[in-house]
Amino acid sequence: MSSSTLLTYTSKGLYCPAADVYIDPHKPVTKALITHGHSDHAIIGHRYYLCTPLTSAIIKFRLGSFIQVQSINFGESVMINNVKFSFHPAGHIPGSAQIRIEFKGEVWVVTGDYKTEIDRVSGAFELIRCNTLVTETTFALPIYQWKPQSMIIEDILTWYQDNLEAGHSSVLLAYALGKSQRIIASIPEEIPIYVHGTVDNTNDVLISAGLKLRSSIKVSSRVSKKDIQKGITIAPSSVLNTPWIRSLQEPVTATASGWMTLNRSRKKQAADFGFALSDHVDWNALIAVVKGCGADHIWLTHGYTTDFSRWLTSIGISSHCIERGNKTIDIDNLTEED
Amino acid sequence: MPREEIIPFLKIVLGFKHTALVTIKKLISWCTDYKELPDWMLITCHATTGDWVETLSLVLGNPDLAQNTEKEFLIILDKINFFRISKNEEELKSWLLTEWGQRSPEELYLIFKLITGNIKSIISKQITANLLHELFVTDPLLLRHRLNELHSEELTYEQLMKNSWSVNELKSKPYPFIEPEEIALSSYHFGDIEHWIVEPFLHGTRIQIHRSDSGVKIRNDDQDLVGIQETEILREFNLLPVDTVIDVLYNGEVSNHYFILDIHRWNEKEKTELGSLLNRKEIISSWLHSYQIIHLQLLPHNDLSSLRKVTLDSKENRIIKNIHDDRRYRIKPEASRMYAAVMYAEYINQNTSIQYVITLGIYNEDKQLMPLTKISSDQLPGTDKNELNYWIQNNTIQKFGPVRVVRSGKIMCIAYDRIQLNKRVKSGIALINVKVIQILNQSAGKNPISSITEISISKKDQDI
Numbered sequence: 194m195s196s197s198t199l200l201t202y203t204s205k206g207l208y209c210p211a212a213d214v215y216i217d218p219h220k221p222v223t224k225a226l227i228t229h230g231h232s233d234h235a236i237i238g239h240r241y242y243l244c245t246p247l248t249s250a251i252i253k254f255r256l257g258s259f260i261q262v263q264s265i266n267f268g269e270s271v272m273i274n275n276v277k278f279s280f281h282p283a284g285h286i287p288g289s290a291q292i293r294i295e296f297k298g299e300v301w302v303v304t305g306d307y308k309t310e311i312d313r314v315s316g317a318f319e320l321i322r323c324n325t326l327v328t329e330t331t332f333a334l335p336i337y338q339w340k341p342q343s344m345i346i347e348d349i350l351t352w353y354q355d356n357l358e359a360g361h362s363s364v365l366l367a368y369a370l371g372k373s374q375r376i377i378a379s380i381p382e383e384i385p386i387y388v389h390g391t392v393d394n395t396n397d398v399l400i401s402a403g404l405k406l407r408s409s410i411k412v413s414s415r416v417s418k419k420d421i422q423k424g425i426t427i428a429p430s431s432v433l434n435t436p437w438i439r440s441l442q443e444p445v446t447a448t449a450s451g452w453m454t455l456n457r458s459r460k461k462q463a464a465d466f467g468f469a470l471s472d473h474v475d476w477n478a479l480i481a482v483v484k485g486c487g488a489d490h491i492w493l494t495h496g497y498t499t500d501f502s503r504w505l506t507s508i509g510i511s512s513h514c515i516e517r518g519n520k521t522i523d524i525d526n527l528t529e530e531d
Numbered sequence: 532m533p534r535e536e537i538i539p540f541l542k543i544v545l546g547f548k549h550t551a552l553v554t555i556k557k558l559i560s561w562c563t564d565y566k567e568l569p570d571w572m573l574i575t576c577h578a579t580t581g582d583w584v585e586t587l588s589l590v591l592g593n594p595d596l597a598q599n600t601e602k603e604f605l606i607i608l609d610k611i612n613f614f615r616i617s618k619n620e621e622e623l624k625s626w627l628l629t630e631w632g633q634r635s636p637e638e639l640y641l642i643f644k645l646i647t648g649n650i651k652s653i654i655s656k657q658i659t660a661n662l663l664h665e666l667f668v669t670d671p672l673l674l675r676h677r678l679n680e681l682h683s684e685e686l687t688y689e690q691l692m693k694n695s696w697s698v699n700e701l702k703s704k705p706y707p708f709i710e711p712e713e714i715a716l717s718s719y720h721f722g723d724i725e726h727w728i729v730e731p732f733l734h735g736t737r738i739q740i741h742r743s744d745s746g747v748k749i750r751n752d753d754q755d756l757v758g759i760q761e762t763e764i765l766r767e768f769n770l771l772p773v774d775t776v777i778d779v780l781y782n783g784e785v786s787n788h789y790f791i792l793d794i795h796r797w798n799e800k801e802k803t804e805l806g807s808l809l810n811r812k813e814i815i816s817s818w819l820h821s822y823q824i825i826h827l828q829l830l831p832h833n834d835l836s837s838l839r840k841v842t843l844d845s846k847e848n849r850i851i852k853n854i855h856d857d858r859r860y861r862i863k864p865e866a867s868r869m870y871a872a873v874m875y876a877e878y879i880n881q882n883t884s885i886q887y888v889i890t891l892g893i894y895n896e897d898k899q900l901m902p903l904t905k906i907s908s909d910q911l912p913g914t915d916k917n918e919l920n921y922w923i924q925n926n927t928i929q930k931f932g933p934v935r936v937v938r939s940g941k942i943m944c945i946a947y948d949r950i951q952l953n954k955r956v957k958s959g960i961a962l963i964n965v966k967v968i969q970i971l972n973q974s975a976g977k978n979p980i981s982s983i984t985e986i987s988i989s990k991k992d993q994d995i
Contacts, residue, residue: 335568
C-alpha cells in the first residue's frame, strides 16, 4: 500500500481507509481513535472511542459516561482489519498519546498535540521511528522557544511571594485539563493550592483514574479569604470579571500559556501578568522530532502549517499541509487547546 | 551610580531618541546569516510579533539563561556607550555575535532597543522630576523644565541640579496655569462677574455697578443699561473681596475711570425689588459706614437724563457664564489674549460621551475665518461643556465623520503663552499653552474676532 492511502484527510478528519477508523475526528464517526481529552480532539457523537485509560476517564467525565470507550495502555497494540495501532506517550497532558499505525511494513505516527519537555503528570514523550510523521505545528516559528519549566515556576513563585507581601491573592489562570495539573504538581508542598470547582472536578477524575497529584483545596464559602490569600489559586481563564474572582481578597491574576511569549499577547490579555508556559512543542524541539523520527515525509496540522512546510522544503524534507493555510490567531480568545 | 552616568541613564528611562548604532535592516541581515534562517521566515515572525526588536531577541536569545541583574544592565550600557564613541560597526557586529548566544531574550531585547535607538519611555518626566526633587530638593518645576530640554543640550549633573533659573530658562519658563491652583474665596466675595453688583447705601443714595467682559456696566433702578466704561481689566477685580473694592473705589488706588457710579435717590424705591441683593447691600453698607463721607465728593456723577437714552439689551455681548464655577484659576499676568471663533467640533465618541475637540479660527487677510488652534472640551467646566455641546448640536451646518462644521456664532476669548511659527499648520502660527478664558455670544454690532495681522504684530512684539 502506498503511503498516500494509509491515511487520508477527509472532511471529518484523519481517516485510515484500510482499518476504517478516524483519528481525532471533528465530526461524528463510527470508530474514533482519540489522542487526548481536549475538546478539539475528543468530541461527542462517535459510536466507539479508543484511547488510553486516563483519556478514557477524562472523556467519560466531559462527554458523558454513556459513551462506549475502549482503553488501551501505552505500548500495547490492537489490530483493526490487519492494521496495527499502538499508543505511545506524547507528554502533552495526562493520558495524551501518539498513535503509531503499521501496515505491511510501513509505519505512520500521528502525534496529536505533544511536547518533549518532561513534567510530573503528562509522561515522557517517546520518539518513534516512522516513514511518515503527522505532527502539529501550533508554535512552529523560531520566535517560540520555551524557557525550561523550572525557570518559569521560579518566576511564578517570585510573583506569588510579591503578592503575598503586598496582601494580594494570587490567581493563576490555566486550562483546567493539563496545564492546571502540571502547575499543581510543580509547586512546592509548603505552598497551599486552592482551585476553582472546574479544576477540582478534573483533578478528582484524574486522581481516581490513577494519576498521582498533590492535594489542593476547592475554593468555596467554607474557606476563608485570608487563607486563600496565603496560597496560589488556580482557575480557568473564564473566571475573569466574574463574581467568583471578585469575592477573593484583592486578586492579582496571571495567565499561564505559550502565547504569553509575545509582548502583544501579554498586553492584550485581560489578566495582569503572563507566564509563557506551554504544553506544546516549540521550534527547536519540533525540528529535533522531525529530524529524529527518520520520516521521509511530514504531514502538518494545527497552526503554522504552510510556513513550516516551506521551511522543511528549504532544508530538503518533503512535507504536506493537511489543513489549508495558516491558522488565523485570535489573540483575545486563545486557549492552550489552540 | 556614578554622577556622569546619571544623565545618560535619565535619557534612556525618559525615552529620548538615541542615535542608532546600527540600522534594523542590517541587524536583520546579521541575524539571518547567523541563524541560517530565510528572510521570509523572519518576516512571518515579525507579522506575528509586530516588533522587529522583539522578533530578533526571541529568535537569537538563549531561553535557557535566566535574566541577569541590574549590574548586567550597567555593563551593557557601558559597552553600548563605548560603541557610541568608537563608531566601529565591525567591532559591534563581532560583539553582538558573541553576545546573542549567551544572553536571555529579555537582555537581547534591551540591547537591540538601545543600539537601534528605539526605546520608549519607562517613566514620565513629571514623576522623574518629583523623585529628583524629593532626593535633592531642587525646584520640581525647574527640574521638569530641564528634563524637557535634555535632548537639546549637553547637560551635566551639576547643571541639572542647580537650584536657580538662568536667564535663558526664565525666557521659556512654563506657563503657570498649566496646573491651576484653587484660590480661597473671601466670605464677602461678590460672586460671578455676571452677578457682580455693588449697591452701597450711603445717606439715602444708592450706588449700582455692574461689570461685563467689555468693561463696567452701569444700570439704573429700572435695570436699564445707562453706560459702559471700557476697561481692559476683566477678571482680576472679580476675585477681590468687598473691602478691597471699597478701598479701590474710595482711596483711588486704581484710576477711577474704571468705575462710573450712578448715584440717585435710594429711598424712592421698594426694597423688595432688590431681592437677594439686599444681603449684599447690607454687608457693603456696614463696611462703608466706617468710611468718611468726604471721599464721595471725589467720585464723578452722571447726568441721569442723558444716561437713560441707552436701553438695556441683555443679549448684547452677554457673558454666558464665568468659565470657572467652582474653581478659580490664576492667570499669568503677561499672558496674551485673543478672540477666536469656533469653526469645527470633532467628537471623540458621539454615542457615549460629549468629549470633543474644538477648532478655533481667526480672520485672514481676506476677512475669512481660518483654523488657528484646537482646544479640548476637557478644560471647560461641566456646565459650559454641556452648554457648548448643545450649541454645537444645534448649529451644525455640515458633518463629515466625527467632525461637525458649525456657524461662526460662538466666540471664545483665549489666553496663550507665546507664538511660534509653524509651517505645518494652515495659519503658519502655533499658539503655545492655549487656555479658554471666556465664552461669548457674537453680538450683532460687534465682531471681536482677532485677525492674522494682529497676531503677526504680537509675534513681532514678542520677539522684541
